[in-house]
Amino acid sequence: MEHTLTHGTATGEHPKPEKNYLNETTGIWSWMTTVDHKRIGIMYLVAVSVAFALGGTFALLVRLALLNPQHTLFGKHWVDAEMYNRFFTMHGVVMVFLFIIPSIPGSLANFVLPLMLGAKDVAFPRLNLMSFYLWVLGAVLGITGIIGGGVDTGWTFYTPYSTTTSTGVTIMLMAAFVLGFSSIFTGLNFIATVHKLRAPGMGWFDMPLFIWGIYATAIIQILATPVLAITLVLLMIERNFQIGIFDSRIGGDPVLFQHFFWFYSHPAVYIMILPGMAIMSEIVPTFCRKTIFGYRAIAYSSISLALLSFLVWGHHMFVAGESDLANVVFSGLTFLVALPSGVKVFNWLSTMYKGNISFETPMLYALSFLVLFSIGGLTGIFFATLATDIHLTDTYWVVAHFHYTMMGGTAIAFFGGLHYWWPKMTGKMYNEFWGRLAAILVFIGFNVTFISQFVMGGRGMPRRYFNYLDQFAPMHMYSTIGSWILAVAFVTMALNLLGSLKFGPKAPANPWGGTTLEWETDSPPITHNFHDQPVLLHEPYDYRHREVTHV
Amino acid sequence: MSTHHAHVTDEKAEARSYLLTLLALLFLTVITVGASYIDFGQGNVVIALAIATMKATLVALFFMHLAHDKPVNGLIAVAGFIFLGLFLMFDLLDITTRRDAIPQNLHAPVVQTATPAGAPAVPTAAPAAAPPAGTAPAPGAKKE
Amino acid sequence: MSTSTVDLHDDPHGDDSVVDDAHHHHQHHFTTMEQQFDTSKIGMWLFLVTEVLTFGGLFVGFGLMQNRYPQEFIEAHEHLQRLAGASNTGILLFSSYTMGMAVFAAKTNQGAKAARYLWVTVGCAAIFMCVKAYEYTHKFEEGLLPGYFYHHKGDLIVGSHGYSTFFSFYFMMTGLHGLHVVIGAILLGWLAIRAKRGEFSHEYYTPVDLIGLFWHLVDLVWIYLFPLYYLIK
Numbered sequence: 001m002e003h004t005l006t007h008g009t010a011t012g013e014h015p016k017p018e019k020n021y022l023n024e025t026t027g028i029w030s031w032m033t034t035v036d037h038k039r040i041g042i043m044y045l046v047a048v049s050v051a052f053a054l055g056g057t058f059a060l061l062v063r064l065a066l067l068n069p070q071h072t073l074f075g076k077h078w079v080d081a082e083m084y085n086r087f088f089t090m091h092g093v094v095m096v097f098l099f100i101i102p103s104i105p106g107s108l109a110n111f112v113l114p115l116m117l118g119a120k121d122v123a124f125p126r127l128n129l130m131s132f133y134l135w136v137l138g139a140v141l142g143i144t145g146i147i148g149g150g151v152d153t154g155w156t157f158y159t160p161y162s163t164t165t166s167t168g169v170t171i172m173l174m175a176a177f178v179l180g181f182s183s184i185f186t187g188l189n190f191i192a193t194v195h196k197l198r199a200p201g202m203g204w205f206d207m208p209l210f211i212w213g214i215y216a217t218a219i220i221q222i223l224a225t226p227v228l229a230i231t232l233v234l235l236m237i238e239r240n241f242q243i244g245i246f247d248s249r250i251g252g253d254p255v256l257f258q259h260f261f262w263f264y265s266h267p268a269v270y271i272m273i274l275p276g277m278a279i280m281s282e283i284v285p286t287f288c289r290k291t292i293f294g295y296r297a298i299a300y301s302s303i304s305l306a307l308l309s310f311l312v313w314g315h316h317m318f319v320a321g322e323s324d325l326a327n328v329v330f331s332g333l334t335f336l337v338a339l340p341s342g343v344k345v346f347n348w349l350s351t352m353y354k355g356n357i358s359f360e361t362p363m364l365y366a367l368s369f370l371v372l373f374s375i376g377g378l379t380g381i382f383f384a385t386l387a388t389d390i391h392l393t394d395t396y397w398v399v400a401h402f403h404y405t406m407m408g409g410t411a412i413a414f415f416g417g418l419h420y421w422w423p424k425m426t427g428k429m430y431n432e433f434w435g436r437l438a439a440i441l442v443f444i445g446f447n448v449t450f451i452s453q454f455v456m457g458g459r460g461m462p463r464r465y466f467n468y469l470d471q472f473a474p475m476h477m478y479s480t481i482g483s484w485i486l487a488v489a490f491v492t493m494a495l496n497l498l499g500s501l502k503f504g505p506k507a508p509a510n511p512w513g514g515t516t517l518e519w520e521t522d523s524p525p526i527t528h529n530f531h532d533q534p535v536l537l538h539e540p541y542d543y544r545h546r547e548v549t550h551v
Numbered sequence: 552m553s554t555h556h557a558h559v560t561d562e563k564a565e566a567r568s569y570l571l572t573l574l575a576l577l578f579l580t581v582i583t584v585g586a587s588y589i590d591f592g593q594g595n596v597v598i599a600l601a602i603a604t605m606k607a608t609l610v611a612l613f614f615m616h617l618a619h620d621k622p623v624n625g626l627i628a629v630a631g632f633i634f635l636g637l638f639l640m641f642d643l644l645d646i647t648t649r650r651d652a653i654p655q656n657l658h659a660p661v662v663q664t665a666t667p668a669g670a671p672a673v674p675t676a677a678p679a680a681a682p683p684a685g686t687a688p689a690p691g692a693k694k695e
Numbered sequence: 696m697s698t699s700t701v702d703l704h705d706d707p708h709g710d711d712s713v714v715d716d717a718h719h720h721h722q723h724h725f726t727t728m729e730q731q732f733d734t735s736k737i738g739m740w741l742f743l744v745t746e747v748l749t750f751g752g753l754f755v756g757f758g759l760m761q762n763r764y765p766q767e768f769i770e771a772h773e774h775l776q777r778l779a780g781a782s783n784t785g786i787l788l789f790s791s792y793t794m795g796m797a798v799f800a801a802k803t804n805q806g807a808k809a810a811r812y813l814w815v816t817v818g819c820a821a822i823f824m825c826v827k828a829y830e831y832t833h834k835f836e837e838g839l840l841p842g843y844f845y846h847h848k849g850d851l852i853v854g855s856h857g858y859s860t861f862f863s864f865y866f867m868m869t870g871l872h873g874l875h876v877v878i879g880a881i882l883l884g885w886l887a888i889r890a891k892r893g894e895f896s897h898e899y900y901t902p903v904d905l906i907g908l909f910w911h912l913v914d915l916v917w918i919y920l921f922p923l924y925y926l927i928k
Contacts, residue, residue, distance in 0.1 A: 010769075123734045123738060184745055189738075195734070195737055196734040219630075223630065223634045226749040227748055227749075230748075230753060234756065237863075241843065241844070242842045250856050251856025253646075253763065256642075260752065260756070322645050322649075323644075323646075323648040324650075325645075325648075329641075330641075534749060569796060573789065583922055586926075590777075595928050610914060610915055611911075614914075615907075615908055621736075627744055628740060628743070630744065631743075631744035632747065635748055635754075642873045646762055683832065
C-alpha cells in the first residue's frame with residue numbers, strides 16, 4: 001500500500017480558503033438552523049460545558065456541606081440535610097444526563113467522526129440538529145425543576161421514596177426522558193453514518209479506533225435508552241396514578257424498579273466510558289508516534305464491552321433483595337465484563353512501549369486516564385464479589401469508584417480530546433504551559449478529592465449521608481480541599497482555551513502529526529469538510545514512513 | 552422484451568407473496584384463538600407465544616422485506632429482540648428464585664398477656680415477615 | 696482506486712441536494728440515490744428497534760406482574776372481549792397487507808393506486824380505533840380501570856391488587872399502541888396525498904417504504920399483545 005494520502009484532485013491546486021465552517025455564514029439564525037455537524041458539535045460543546053459548570057457547582061456545594069461534622073462555614077450553619085439531599089441529587093442528575101452521556105458523542109464525535117470517515121456530514125443532518133434541540137429541551141425542563149427546588153431522591157430515583165417524596169420528581173423524569181431521546185437519535189445517526197458513509201477504500205478495519213468506540217457506544221444508546229424511557233414513564237404513572245407496579249404497599253415490587261432502572265443505567269456507564277476509551281486510542285498513538293498495538297483487539301473489545309454491558313446490571317442490587325441465584329449469576333458475569341477494559345489498557349501501554357513519547361497537554365490527560373481509570377476499574381472488582389460488596393456497597397467506596405471511572409476516565413478523556421482537536425475545531429493553538437499546568441492540577445486535585453473517599457468507604461462511611469462520625473472528619477476535609485484544587489484547575493483550563501480564541505496563534509492543519517483523515521483538511525475545516533473526496537490509501541496509525549515533527 | 556416480461560412476472564410474484572402472507576397470518580390467528588379454548592396447562596403460554604412468533608416472523612420477512620433486504624437490517628432487528636429477551640430472562644431468573652419467607656426466620660405469633668386498661672389480648676395473626684432474601688439468616692435469629 | 700466524480704460545490708437548487716445522472720435529487724452528503732435509500736432504511740430499522748425495546752419493557756413488566764398475580768390475571772382477562780380483540784387482529788393484519796401493496800404500487804410507478812391502498816390502510820386504522828373505543832367504554836362501565844381508579848365489584852380474591860395492576864398494564868399498553876396507530880394513520884394520510892400528487896416512483900419511494908415499516912411494527916406489537924392479554928389462561 002502507498003503511504004501517502006492523495007486528494008485525487010482532477011483540477012490541480014485549489015486556492016488557500018479564507019472561508020471555513022465558522023465564518024461561511026454568519027448570524028445566530030444560521031447557527032440555530034444549521035445542519036452542519038461541525039457547528040452542531042460546537043453548540044453541543046458549549047452546552048455540555050455549561051452543564052459541567054453547573055454540575056460542578058453542585059459538587060462544590062456537596063463537598064462544602066461536608067467540610068466539617070458541624071456543617072458550618074466560618075462558624076455559621078448554612079445547610080441542612082434536606083438541602084444537602086437536593087445538592088447531591090442535582091449534582092448527579094446534571095452530571096449524568098446533561099454532561100457525561102451527551103458530552104463526547106454530541107460534541108467531539110459529532111465534529112470529528114465524519115471527518116475521520118472522509119464524509120461530508122453524518123447520515124441524517126437534520127436529525128442531528130433535532131438531537132441537539134432535544135438536549136436543550138431536556139436542559140430547560142431540568143433547570144426548571146432545579147429552580148423549583150430540585151429533587152432529593154438521589155439520581156437513581158429509587159422507589160418507594162421517589163413515588164412519595166414531595167419534591168418535583170415528575171419534571172426531572174420528563175427532563176431525563178427527553179434527554180434519552182436526544183441520546184438515542186445521536187446513536188442512530190452514528191450507526192448509519194459508519195455503515196454507509198465511509199470514504200472509498202475504507203473498510204471496517206481501516207477505520208480509526210475512535211470510530212469503533214463511538215459505534216459501540218451507539219449500539220448501547222439504541223438498545224438500552226428506550227428501556228430508560230419506559231422506566232421513567234412507569235415511574236411517573238406510578239407516582240401520579242398509583243398503578244401498583246413498584247410500591248409494595250399496593251402490591252408492587254420496588255426491586256422491579258431497580259431492574260428496569262439498571263438495565264439502562266449499567267449499559268449507560270459504558271455509553272460514558274467507551275467514547276473516552278475511543279479518544280485514548282487516538283491520542284496515544286499520535287503522541288507516541290507509533291502504530292497502535294493490537295488494533296483488532298481494541299476494536300473487538302469495544303464491541304464486546306458494549307454487548308457484555310447488558311448482562312451485569314444486577315450487581316447494583318446485590319443487597320436490594322435480589323435472589324441468591326441471580327446474585328451469583330450477575331457476579332460471575334461482572335467479572336467477565338472487566339476483561340475487555342483490561343485488554344485496552346494493556347494495548348495502550350504496549351503502544352507506548354518504545355514509542356517516541358512527548359508530553360503535550362492531550363498526552364498528559366491520556367496518561368492521567370491510564371492511571372485513574374485503572375484504579376477505578378480495579379476498585380470496581382470489589383463490587384463484583386458478593387462478599388466484599390455487602391460491606392462496600394452504598395459507602396464512599398462506590399462514590400470513589402465511579403468518580404475514578406467516570407471523571408478520571410471519561411471526563412479526563414473528554415478534556416484530552418478537547419485539547420487534541422481544539423486546533424482543528426477553532427483554528428487556534430492554546431498556550432501549552434497553562435494547558436499542562438491545568439492538566440497536572442486536575443490530576444492532583446482529583447486524587448486529593450477521591451483517594452480520601454476510598455479510605456472513608458473502606459472504613460464504613462455511607463454515601464449520601466449528611467451527618468458523619470467524627471472519625472471521618474479529616475478525610476472529609478481533605479476531600480473538600482481537593483474539590484477546591486479541581487475548581488482552580490478547571491478555571492485555568494477554561495481560561496486557557498477561551499483565551500486562545502482571541503490570543504492564540506493560528507493552528508496548522510496537522511499540529512500533532514496525526515495520521516487520521518481529519519488532519520488532512522484545514523484547521524478549521526471548510527463547510528463541506530474536504531475540498532475533494534478523500535480516498536484512503538494507508539492503514540490507520542501508520543507511522544512507519546511519516547515525517548513528524550513536534551509542535 | 553424478455554426482461555420486461557420477467558420484470559412483470561417478478562412484480563406479480565411479489566404481489567402474490569403479500570397475499571399469501573396475509574392468508575397465512577389470518578390462518579394462524581384462527582389457530583391461536585381456537586387454541587385458547589383448550590387448556591394445555593403450562594403449555595398455554597408457550598403455544599400462544601410460539602404462534603405469535605411465527606406470525607411476527609412472517610410479517611418481518613415478507614411484509615417488512617427482511618428476506619430480500621441487505622442483511623444488516625435483519626441483524627439490527629434480531630439484535631433488538633435478543634436483548635429484550637435477555638432483559639426478560641434475567642428478571643425472571645431473579646423473580647422466580649426469590650425466597651421471600653425464609654423458614655428459619657418464621658416464628659410463632661406473639662400473644663399479649665398483660666393488657667392495660669381492659670383492652671382485649673390480640674395475638675398477631677400472621678407469622679413475622681422475613682428479612683429480604685440475600686442476607687444470610689443466622690440460625691435461631693430473632694426478628695428485630 | 697478512483698475518486699468520486701461528484702463535484703462537491705455543485706448545488707444547483709440551493710437546497711443542498713445534488714442531481715445525479717438520472718436527474719433525481721439526493722442530499723449532498725450522499726453520492727447516489729441508492730446509498731441514501733439504504734442509509735434511510737438502516738436508520739428506520741434502528742428506530743424500530745428502539746420501539747421494540749420500549750414496548751418490550753412494558754411486556755416484561757406485564758410478564759413479571761403476571762408471575763406475581765397468576766390467579767388475578769387469569770380472572771381479570773376474562774373481562775376482555777375476545778371477539779373484539781380477534782377482529783382488531785384481523786383488521787391490523789389486513790392493513791399490513793394493504794400497506795405492503797401500497798409500497799409495491801409506489802415502487803412500480805402507480806401513484807394513484809398507492810394512494811388508494813394507503814387510504815384503505817387509514818380506514819383500517821380508524822376501524823381499529825373504533826373497536827378499541829367500544830372496548831374501553833365497556834371497561835369504564837364495569838369499573839375496570841387502572842391503578843387507584845379500579846372499582847370493579849365481584850372479584851374472587853378480595854383486596855388483592857392484582858386486578859388493578861392487570862388493567863393498569865392493559866390500558867398502558869393498548870393506550871401506547873393506540874397512540875402509535877393514530878400517529879401512523881396521520882403519517883399514512885400525508886403519504887397518500889403525496890402519492891396522489893405523483894411524488895413517488897421507482898427511483899424514489901423511500902417515505903412510503905419507511906412509514907410502511909413503522910406500520911408493520913404497529914402490527915407486530917399487536918400480534919404479541921393480543922394473545923398475551925386476551926387469550927392466555
